[in-house]
Amino acid sequence: MKKFLKVVSITIVVIVIVSIVALLLFGRNNHSDLSGSVSEKIDQYLTNEKFQGTVLIAKEGEVLFTKGYGLAATDLPNSPSTLYQIASLSKTFTAVAVMQLAEKELLNLDDPISQYFPDFPNGETITISHLLSHSSGIPDYLKANFEFDYSKEWNPNDIVNTVSGTELEFAPGKSFSYSNTGYVMLGLIIEKVSGQPYGNYIEEHIFEPSNMFSSMFTVSADIPKAEGHVEGKIGPLMHNSAAYAAGDIISTVEDLELFYSALRNNVLISKETSELMSTTHAKKFPFEYGYGWYTQDIMGKKAVGHPGGYPSGFRHYVTRLNDEELTVIVLSNEMTVNSKRINRHLTSIVLQKPIWIWEEKL
Structure with missing residues (x-):
């Protein structure tokens, strides 16, 4: 019996040692297969990944790299100006x-x-802060059990009513659960407080001061725009009103960079307010969220970021490393693209720092 236990112990030690060695050898990517300048390496990486979409990377206020890959729609290549x-x-x-x-x-x-x-x-126990940080406990109307119909036109009040008869997932402020419903409610609060329709408010107070002249809420049929794809085929119809303030903006990588630059330069809100947005207000492992941002640690750097996706075939991810003044924007019109993973690798290439396999998901 003692001999058996000894063999088992030695086997476990060997497995642990081999695993550690394998992790050190293969657990991180230093992109040694790429060559040339940083921009050339970025282009090679995206080409090797067969990426479909558009990327923009800005550092210290200057666009370092931007390029489109694949098709936005039939006979329409993706480009930095693609909507x-x-x-x-x-x-x-x-x-x-x-x-x-x-x-x-x-x-x-x-x-x-x-x-x-x-x-x-429970409206008296839920605050605006809870809505901003996804800590309200209000269920997400896009969860499968609500059987929400993406394809039809929606009034935002009807979206809220979809979940109003459902119990809270937890006591407000006690946990984190991503809720599109909360952001629909924020859009309605903006309307009630400002006296303007949500879209008009965003256009006047964010698009215009940021010089985002290519951003909008509706696109006429004659304006070229990206079509969502799922495994190469056109994705299912999703009416833009089905997201409202939780996700109905139409924009380009160029305009998004202008928005993030306006935030960095305190054009839209004060530095103190921006820092408050970037502070963690809710968490549930492995997620931490501020106001309108996930708060993150990326390769040892403090950062904020956010994903974006539609079942119609869009997958996006934005990361901002404030101390590095680095913004990485990845927009894709192919649902199978892992935009977050690509964003992390692009960040790694720009920082010229190897990326561990688990950092692709953080």
Whole structure:
């Protein structure tokens, strides 16, 4: 018996040692297969990945790299000026709008939502802050059990009513659960406080001061735009109103970079408010969220980021490393593309720092 236990112990030690060696040898990627300048390496990486979409990388206020790959639609190549439905990247815009109104003292982040939705259950215990940080406990109307119909036109109040009769997932402020419903409610709060339709407010107070002249909420049929794809085929129809303030903005990588530059230069909100947005307000392993941003540690650097995706065939990811003044934008019109993984590798190439396999997912 002792001999058997000894053999088992030695086997376990050997397995551990081999695993550690394998991890050290193969567990990180230093992109040694790429050559040339940083821009050339980026281009080689995206080509090798057979990436479909558009990328823009800006550092210290200057565009370091931008290029489109594959087709946006039939006979329409992806390019830096291609219009995409940016999906949940819109949430940062909604959060900035709320913070602008807070700076003007037109609302308070600690206001209970019962002030704006008097009939919503538990509204007196849920605050605007909870909505911003996905810590309200309000269920996400896009979860499968609600059987939400993406294809039809929606009124945002009807979206909220979809979940109003459902119990909270947890006590407000006690956990984190991503809720598109909360951001639909924020859009309605923006309308009630500002007296403007949500889209008009964003256009006047964010698009215009950021010089985002190629961004919009609806696109006429004669304007070329990216079509969503799923495994190379046109994705299912999704009406833009089905996302409202949780994800209905249409933009380009060029305009998104202007938005993030406006934030960096305190054009839209103060530095203090921007820092508040980038502070963790809710968490549930492995996620941490501020206001309109996931708060992250990327390869040892403090950062914020956000994904965006539509079942119609879009997958996006944005990362901002504030201390490095580095912004990495990945927009894809192919649902099978892992935009977050690609974003992490592009960040690794720009920083010229190897990336561990687990860092692709953080």
